[in-house]
Amino acid sequence: MLASEKDQLRHEVTTIAKRYEFHRSGLMPALQHVQRAYHHISPEAMQEVADIFQIHPAEVHGVVSFYSFLSTGRKGRFIIRLCQTISCEMADKKAVAVQLENDLGIKFGETTPDGMFTLEYTNCLGMCDQGPAMLVNDEVYTKVTPEAVADIIETYVKKFGAHVTHEGGEK
Amino acid sequence: MTRRKTDLVLFSELTVEKALKRALGRERAELIGEIRDSGLKGRGGAGFPTGTKWNLAGAAQGERKFVVCNADEGEPGTFKDRVLLTEYAEHLFGGMVLAAYCIGAGEGIVYLRGEYEYLMRGLKETLASMRERHLLGKDCAGKKGFEFDIHIHLGAGAYVCGEETALIESLEGHRGEPRNRPPFPVTTGYLGCPTAVNNVETFITALHIVEKGAAWFKKFGTSKSTGTKLFSVSGDCARPGVYEFPMGITVANLLKEVGGEEAKAVQVGGASGRCVARHEFGSTIAFEDVSTGGSIIVFGPTRNMLQVAKNFMEFFAEESCGQCTPCRYGTETLLEGIKLLEQKKCPMKYLRELVSLGETMQIASKCGLGQSAPNAFISILQNFKHEILAHPQGE
Ligand SMILES: Cc1cc2nc3c(=O)[nH]c(=O)nc-3n(C[C@H](O)[C@H](O)[C@H](O)COP(=O)(O)O)c2cc1C
Ligand code: SF4
Ligand code: FES
Numbered sequence: 172m173l174a175s176e177k178d179q180l181r182h183e184v185t186t187i188a189k190r191y192e193f194h195r196s197g198l199m200p201a202l203q204h205v206q207r208a209y210h211h212i213s214p215e216a217m218q219e220v221a222d223i224f225q226i227h228p229a230e231v232h233g234v235v236s237f238y239s240f241l242s243t244g245r246k247g248r249f250i251i252r253l254c255q256t257i258s259c260e261m262a263d264k265k266a267v268a269v270q271l272e273n274d275l276g277i278k279f280g281e282t283t284p285d286g287m288f289t290l291e292y293t294n295c296l297g298m299c300d301q302g303p304a305m306l307v308n309d310e311v312y313t314k315v316t317p318e319a320v321a322d323i324i325e326t327y328v329k330k331f332g333a334h335v336t337h338e339g340g341e342k
Numbered sequence: 343m344t345r346r347k348t349d350l351v352l353f354s355e356l357t358v359e360k361a362l363k364r365a366l367g368r369e370r371a372e373l374i375g376e377i378r379d380s381g382l383k384g385r386g387g388a389g390f391p392t393g394t395k396w397n398l399a400g401a402a403q404g405e406r407k408f409v410v411c412n413a414d415e416g417e418p419g420t421f422k423d424r425v426l427l428t429e430y431a432e433h434l435f436g437g438m439v440l441a442a443y444c445i446g447a448g449e450g451i452v453y454l455r456g457e458y459e460y461l462m463r464g465l466k467e468t469l470a471s472m473r474e475r476h477l478l479g480k481d482c483a484g485k486k487g488f489e490f491d492i493h494i495h496l497g498a499g500a501y502v503c504g505e506e507t508a509l510i511e512s513l514e515g516h517r518g519e520p521r522n523r524p525p526f527p528v529t530t531g532y533l534g535c536p537t538a539v540n541n542v543e544t545f546i547t548a549l550h551i552v553e554k555g556a557a558w559f560k561k562f563g564t565s566k567s568t569g570t571k572l573f574s575v576s577g578d579c580a581r582p583g584v585y586e587f588p589m590g591i592t593v594a595n596l597l598k599e600v601g602g603e604e605a606k607a608v609q610v611g612g613a614s615g616r617c618v619a620r621h622e623f624g625s626t627i628a629f630e631d632v633s634t635g636g637s638i639i640v641f642g643p644t645r646n647m648l649q650v651a652k653n654f655m656e657f658f659a660e661e662s663c664g665q666c667t668p669c670r671y672g673t674e675t676l677l678e679g680i681k682l683l684e685q686k687k688c689p690m691k692y693l694r695e696l697v698s699l700g701e702t703m704q705i706a707s708k709c710g711l712g713q714s715a716p717n718a719f720i721s722i723l724q725n726f727k728h729e730i731l732a733h734p735q736g737e
Pocket of ligand 3: 254255256257258259260294295296297298299302304418419420
C-alpha cells in the first residue's frame with residue numbers, strides 16, 4: 172500500500188469512527204466502507220482500523236473473517252452473488268449458474284483476471300417468490316434467465332467505463 | 343408479482359401520524375396493557391409475548407434504553423419483512439416510536455441485513471420525512487419531553503445475526519456469536535442496557551393494536567394465537583407472494599389460496615421449520631400447532647425430498663457460527679449422512695444414529711440455529727423414508 176493510499180484510508184476510516192465517537196460500534200461501518208472502496212480488507216488496512224479504534228488487530232481480523240460480505244482476499248469490482256437456497260434451487264438456479272460461469276469464463280469462488288467480477292453463491296436473498304435471484308453489489312435481480320445473464324454483465328462493464336474516476340468515495 | 347389478501351390487520355388502513363399522536367397521549371401502562379390483552383406474540387419466529395417483553399424492558403433500570411428492530415430476515419423462504427420495509431417503512435418506525443415510549447427508550451436501531459442494502463435509501467428518506475414532521479426527535483409525535491430517534495445499521499451477510507443476542511454482538515462491533523441467555527436483552531442488551539428487540543412485523547402490528555384495540559385484534563386468529571400473520575409463500579404454487587391470513591389457518595386452506603393444492607409437502611417455518619406432508623395438511627398454522635415466522639415453501643408431486651433436506655443442511659453447515667460443538671459437528675455430520683443416503687450407501691444403523699444425533703442437537707445446542715437445524719432432516723425422513731430409501735430403478 173502506498174503512503175498516500177494509507178493516508179487516504181486513515182482519513183476515511185477516521186471520519187466514520189468519529190461519527191461513533193471511536194466506539195467499537197463503528198467498526199462494522201468502517202470495515203464495510205473499506206470493503207466497498209478497496210474490494211478487500213488487507214492486513215495493513217486491518218492494522219490501520221485497529222489503531223483508529225484502539226483495539227488489537229486480531230480483533231479486527233476476527234470480525235472480518237466472521238462476515239461473508241467482508242474479505243481479506245481481493246474481490247472484483249462487482250460481486251455477483253447467486254442465491255443457492257431452496258426456492259431458487261427449485262426455480263432452476265443451476266441453469267443460471269452454468270451460464271454465469273460460461274459468460275464470465277470463471278468458476279464460482281473466482282474473480283475474472285481483469286478484476287471486474289467475482290462470482291459467488293449466497294443464501295436466501297428474500298426474493299424467493301421471484302427466483303432465481305441474485306445480487307450484483309447492492310442491486311438485486313429477480314427471475315434471472317440464462318439468456319439475461321450476458322445483458323446484466325454487459326450493463327456493469329458499461330457502468331464501470333463511465334465511473335472509473337469516481338472510485339473509492341465514501342457511500 | 344407479490345399478491346396478497348388485504349385489509350385484515352397488517353394491510354388495513356392506518357395513518358401513522360394520527361395513530362402515534364393518539365397513542366402518546368395515553369399512559370404507558372395502559373398501552374402495554376392493551377398490547378398484553380391483545381395476546382400479540384413476536385412475529386420473528388420465537389413467539390414471545392410482546393406485551394410482556396415491553397413490560398420487562400420498561401421496568402428494567404437503565405440510564406439508556408434501546409429499541410431494536412430485527413430486520414435481518416434471513417430464514418430461507420421469508421420475504422415479508424422486505425415488503426414491509428419497502429412499502430410500510432413509516433408504519434415500522436411508528437411502531438418503534440410506540441415501543442420506545444412504552445419502555446422509556448431514547449434511541450432506536452434497525453438492524454438491516456446486508457443483502458437489503460438497496461432498501462437503505464428509501465428507509466433513510468422516510469426517516470428524514472418523519473423528522474421533518476416531528477414524528478422523530480425532540481418532543482416526538484407531539485409528546486412534550488419525549489425524545490427518540492432511529493438509525494439504521496447494516497449487517498454483513500450472516501444468518502445467525504438474526505438471533506437477538508448475536509444481533510446485539512454484531513451491533514457492538516463483534517463477531518455475531520450468540521450469547522448465553524439469561525441475561526436477556528430486556529435487562530442486558532445493547533451496550534449492556536435494557537433493550538427491546540422485535541421483528542419488523544411485530545412493531546407494525548403493535549401500532550395497529552393500540553389504534554384499533556385489543557378486542558378488534560382478537561377477532562382474528564385462535565385463542566392462543568391471536569390476530570393475523572404475514573406469510574411468505576414460494577415454491578411450487580400458482581400464486582407465490584406475501585399473504586395475510588388469520589392465525590390458525592389450515593395448511594390445506596392456505597394451499598388453496600396460493601394455488602398449491604397439488605403439493606406433496608410444505609415446509610413451514612423455513613429451513614429451521616418443519617416439513618408437513620400431505621396426510622398432515624389438516625394441521626393449523628399457529629403457535630400451538632405448526633409454528634412459523636411465516637415462511638411457506640411448497641413442494642410439488644415430483645420434488646426429490648432428500649435434495650430438499652440436503653439444501654437445508656448445507657445452509658446450516660455454512661451458517662453455523664461454530665461456537666458450540668453439537669451444532670458445528672452436528673450440521674457437518676448430518677450433511678455427510680445425507681450425502682451417503684443420496685449415494686444409497688447409508689447403513690440403517692448409522693441412519694438411526696444420525697437421527698439421535700439430531701435429537702441431541704435439538705437439546706444441547708447453544709442457540710436456536712443449532713437447536714432447529716435437524717428439524718427439517720428429521721421431519722423429511724419421517725415422512726419420506728420410503729422415497730428416500732427406495733432404489734432409483736425400483737421407484
Ligand atoms: C438463528 C436465528 C435467526 C433468527 N433470525 C431472525 C430474523 O431474521 N428476524 C427476526 O425477527 N427474528 C429472528 N430470530 C428470532 C430473534 O432471536 C428474536 O426472537 C426476535 O427478533 C424477537 O422479536 P419478536 O418477539 O418480535 O419476534 C432468529 C433466531 C435465531 C435463533
Ligand atoms: S448453536 Fe450453532 S449458531 Fe448457535 S451458538 Fe452454537 S454453533 Fe453458533
Ligand atoms: S431462496 Fe433464493 S431468494 Fe430466497
